[in-house]
Amino acid sequence: MSSTAATMGLAPPRVSLRRRLTNFGVTCIAAGCVVLVLAPLCAIFGYLVYKGIGSIDWAFLTQTPKPVGEAGGGMANAIAGSALILLVASTVGVPVGIGAGIYLAEYGQNRIGNLIRFTSDVLNGVPSIIIGIVAYGLVVIAQKHFSALAGGVALAIMMIPTITRATEEMLLLVPTSVREASYGLGVSRWRTTLSITLRTATSGVITGVMLAFARVAGETAPLLFTAFGNQFWNWKLNQPTAALPLQIFVYAISPFDEWHRQAWAGALILIVLIVVAVSAVRIAAGRGMLKGGN
Amino acid sequence: MAQAEPLIKAGSSLVADRIFFLAMLGCGLCVLALVGLIVYELVTKSNLSWHAFGWQFFFRSDWDPVSDQFGAWPFVYGTIVSSVLALVLAVPLAVGVAVFITEMSPRWLRGPLAFTTELLAAIPSVIYGLWAIFVLVPLLRKYLEPFLGKYFGWTGLFEGTPYGVGMLAAGIILAIMVVPIVSAITREVMTAVPQAQREAVLALGATRWEMIRTGVLRNARAGILGGVILGLGRALGETMAVTMVIGNRVEIARSLFAPGYTMASVIANEFSEATGDVYLSALVEVGLALFIVTIIVNILAQFLVWTVTRGMPARSHV
Numbered sequence: 001m002s003s004t005a006a007t008m009g010l011a012p013p014r015v016s017l018r019r020r021l022t023n024f025g026v027t028c029i030a031a032g033c034v035v036l037v038l039a040p041l042c043a044i045f046g047y048l049v050y051k052g053i054g055s056i057d058w059a060f061l062t063q064t065p066k067p068v069g070e071a072g073g074g075m076a077n078a079i080a081g082s083a084l085i086l087l088v089a090s091t092v093g094v095p096v097g098i099g100a101g102i103y104l105a106e107y108g109q110n111r112i113g114n115l116i117r118f119t120s121d122v123l124n125g126v127p128s129i130i131i132g133i134v135a136y137g138l139v140v141i142a143q144k145h146f147s148a149l150a151g152g153v154a155l156a157i158m159m160i161p162t163i164t165r166a167t168e169e170m171l172l173l174v175p176t177s178v179r180e181a182s183y184g185l186g187v188s189r190w191r192t193t194l195s196i197t198l199r200t201a202t203s204g205v206i207t208g209v210m211l212a213f214a215r216v217a218g219e220t221a222p223l224l225f226t227a228f229g230n231q232f233w234n235w236k237l238n239q240p241t242a243a244l245p246l247q248i249f250v251y252a253i254s255p256f257d258e259w260h261r262q263a264w265a266g267a268l269i270l271i272v273l274i275v276v277a278v279s280a281v282r283i284a285a286g287r288g289m290l291k292g293g294n
Numbered sequence: 295m296a297q298a299e300p301l302i303k304a305g306s307s308l309v310a311d312r313i314f315f316l317a318m319l320g321c322g323l324c325v326l327a328l329v330g331l332i333v334y335e336l337v338t339k340s341n342l343s344w345h346a347f348g349w350q351f352f353f354r355s356d357w358d359p360v361s362d363q364f365g366a367w368p369f370v371y372g373t374i375v376s377s378v379l380a381l382v383l384a385v386p387l388a389v390g391v392a393v394f395i396t397e398m399s400p401r402w403l404r405g406p407l408a409f410t411t412e413l414l415a416a417i418p419s420v421i422y423g424l425w426a427i428f429v430l431v432p433l434l435r436k437y438l439e440p441f442l443g444k445y446f447g448w449t450g451l452f453e454g455t456p457y458g459v460g461m462l463a464a465g466i467i468l469a470i471m472v473v474p475i476v477s478a479i480t481r482e483v484m485t486a487v488p489q490a491q492r493e494a495v496l497a498l499g500a501t502r503w504e505m506i507r508t509g510v511l512r513n514a515r516a517g518i519l520g521g522v523i524l525g526l527g528r529a530l531g532e533t534m535a536v537t538m539v540i541g542n543r544v545e546i547a548r549s550l551f552a553p554g555y556t557m558a559s560v561i562a563n564e565f566s567e568a569t570g571d572v573y574l575s576a577l578v579e580v581g582l583a584l585f586i587v588t589i590i591v592n593i594l595a596q597f598l599v600w601t602v603t604r605g606m607p608a609r610s611h612v
Contacts, residue, residue: 015501023501027398033390034399034407037477040470041414044425051428099321107315108322116322119329125592126332126585127531129558133565133581137335146566157328164325188307190314218418221533221558225566245420245534252424253538260428267421278416282409 045271052268055261065231065247071258075266077233078247081148082217084235085227085243088152089216093159094209098198100160101167101205106193108168117165124161131157132222140226148234148241151227155219159212166208170201207281214277218270220245244270332585340579342572351579357544357560359568364576366583368544372461372554373584376536377529379465379550380472385522387469388476395477396484397506408481415474423538426467431458431539434466439551454549457541462550464540468532472525479524483517483602484510513602520598527591531584533558557584 059074066073100120104113135154140146174197182192198205220243223229228240229250244266251263343351347364354365395407435458442452487510495509496502511518541553542563557580568574 015499019501019504023503026503026506027394030390030394030398033387034394037387037391037411037414037473041410043429044417044421047425047429048421096321096324099318100325103318103322107318112319112322116325120325121596122589122592123325123329123332125527125531125588127533127558127588129531129533129561130332130336130581130585133339133561133578134332134335136565137339138331160325160328189311191307191310193314214416218420220418220420221562224562228566245418248424249420249534249538252420252427263424267424270418271421274416274418275413278413 048264048268048271051261051264055265056268060262060265064233065262068256068259073262075242075244075247075262075269077230078242078244078266079269081227081230081234081242082244084148084237084241085151085155085223086213086217088149088237089155089159090209090213091156092153093156093212094163096156097160097163097209097212098167098205100164101171101208102193102198104164104168105171106197117168120161120164123157124165127221128158128219129221129224132225135222135226143238145238146226146228146240147238148227149237151223151241151243152237154222154226155216158216158219158222162212162215163205163208166211167201167205170204170208171197173204174200203284207284210277210281214274214281217274217277218245220249336578336582336585340575340582342575343579344575346572347576351576352583355544355546359564359570359573362570362572364572366557366576366580368546369555369557369560369580370583371546372540373530373556373558375461375550375554376464376468376540376556377526379461380468380529381522381526383465383469384472384476384525388473388521388525389480389518391473391477392480392484393506393511396481397502397510411474411477413474414470415478419471419532419534420538422467422471423535426463426535426539430467431463434458434463438462443551450548451550454547454551456551457553459539459541459553460551461540461547461554464536464554464556465550467535467539468529471532471535472529475528476521476525479521479599480514480518483514483521483599486517486603487513517599517602520595520600520602523591523595523598527588527595530591531558531588533562537562557581 059072060076061074061079062076063072063074064077065075100116104117107113108116131154135150135157139150139153143150178200179192179197182196183189187196223243223246227243227246229246230240230242234241248263248266248270251259251266254260343364347354351364352366352370354363355367356363356365357368358364391407391411395404395411399407435456439452439456439458439462443454443456447453491509491513492505495505500508536556537559540556540559542555542559543553544555545552547554561577561581561584565574565577568577
């Protein structure tokens with residue numbers, strides 16, 4: 001910039017030392033902020049790997065918890081319980097979320113649509129512990145005991161707004177001309193929406209679902225008084241069920257070293273599952289697979 | 295696509311269209327119904343406590359399940375202090391990170407940096423709590439708290455026994471959790487500032503920092519405030535990590551070293567053990583208050599972000 005100014009016969013811009021120093025100082029401070037923020041991230045992952053990797057063994061993955069004081073045992077029932085709860089949550093949450101997203105994108109340019117958009121953003125901001133209270137009131141009180149179903153419902157409520165907005169966003173990326181081409185062939189509206197519009201946006205919608213899934217997979221607060229936890233195997237929907245995040249919580253605040261060790265192992269497994277899900281989505285997004293018809 | 299088959303069967307496809315529309319509308323209305331249900335559940339279940347204590351509930355500081363006397367002030371206080379502390383620590387960092395990523399970092403570093411800071415948001419709360427118990431709290435107890443107590447003890451904010459566990463630990467862990475949210479929103483609103491604005495300020499001979507300050511931050515400030523408030527919403531409702539390190543004691547102390555309690559933590563700890571209708575109802579009322587506050591905070595935040603990014607297409611943070 002200064003050379004062009006010089007060739008044009010103007011004086012080169014004189015930037016005072018003070019201003020240059022300020023500029024340099026602020027750049028350093030900003031870089032320092034990045035380092036400060038990345039430090040806990042590295043520390044957390046470092047500790048998880050360092051503490052967790054030595055603790056994961058075959059027993060951890062295949063056995064149920066041993067009584068206090070006995071070494072060994074594992075979190076197999078909690079891993080299975082989490083899978084069960086997440087299965088319930090996805091079965092309930094994914095269709096409703098996608099359906100609501102379709103409504104917003106295809107029919108929602110009106111007052112009801114705006115109202116739904118607004119409430120879904122509100123729902124997204126509700127603290128997870130409150131969702132737990134509501135699921136307790138809806139399911140646990142009706143069933144008269146804690147259950148996997150109640151946990152699944154709580155997590156489903158948390159998945160719905162994320163999936164709804166992601167689906168809407170992705171469907172709106174599909175150009176109108178694609179829909180019109182389909183109508184022009186005489187295909188009915190519902191068929192067009194399902195087989196053409198949703199089909200085109202599939203990978204984007206899957207991204208939304210995966211992100212919602214990753215978000216609820218680690219949730220603990222809504223499970224405290226819905227799924228409740230269990231020391232034994234359980235495959236029944238109407239019984240209290242162990243869940244990985246719950247088990248990590250209980251073990252972490254316990255006073256036993258053996259349990260602390262297992263809490264780290266459980267945390268490592270949980271974070272690996274979540275990071276794999278999120279990164280897979282990122283990589284897919286980076287490859288342009290999710291651009292839809294845009 | 296298969297052809298030949300006549301696709302127009304007017305009657306049946308109209309009916310099918312109608313059914314499909316109603317089904318999708320039903321899903322959409324589910325979202326409305328859920329929020330309605332949340333409000334209904336919270337209001338009806340907290341009725342008992344509301345009638346027993348009225349507004350006083352939020353200003354009394356006795357929490358005594360044995361004699362059925364409940365006042366939520368210690369929890370309200372703990373929630374406010376821990377969240378404000380978190381924001382004080384997190385906001386400068388988050389804005390710094392956002393400025394670095396959008397304006398200063400080399401282009402190749404942008405994507406990876408953005409991704410890693412967002413990874414912080416993907417870590418479950420319970421894992422933050424676990425890490426805080428075994429890594430952060432001992433560090434605080436051994437190094438940071440004695441140091442603060444020695445040199446800043448006179449402020450009254452850092453006095454008493456350094457347990458490690460307490461308000462300060464909760465504030466720090468919340469700050470780490472809030473940074474990615476604030477910085478993501480800040481980045482979004484900063485990229486929404488038109489490029490011409492930057493070029494105009496640079497053309498006047500500004501250094502890069504002067505350009506950022508006058509050309510970018512000043513235009514994006516409403517949106518940044520929105521991000522900060524969104525972070526506040528997250529901090530207010532955060533449960534697990536805080537419950538694990540705040541100490542869970544029903545008391546109000548000036549010192550940040552002292553243990554405290556938050557609204558979300560008391561629900562997490564006591565809800566499943568609450569015997570007695572008034573006790574349960576009081577906990578739900580705490581939940582209702584938390585719900586109302588987070589809703590207001592979130593709506594305000596979205597409005598502020600919208601004032602900066604309106605007219606821009608929604609973008610992901612890559």
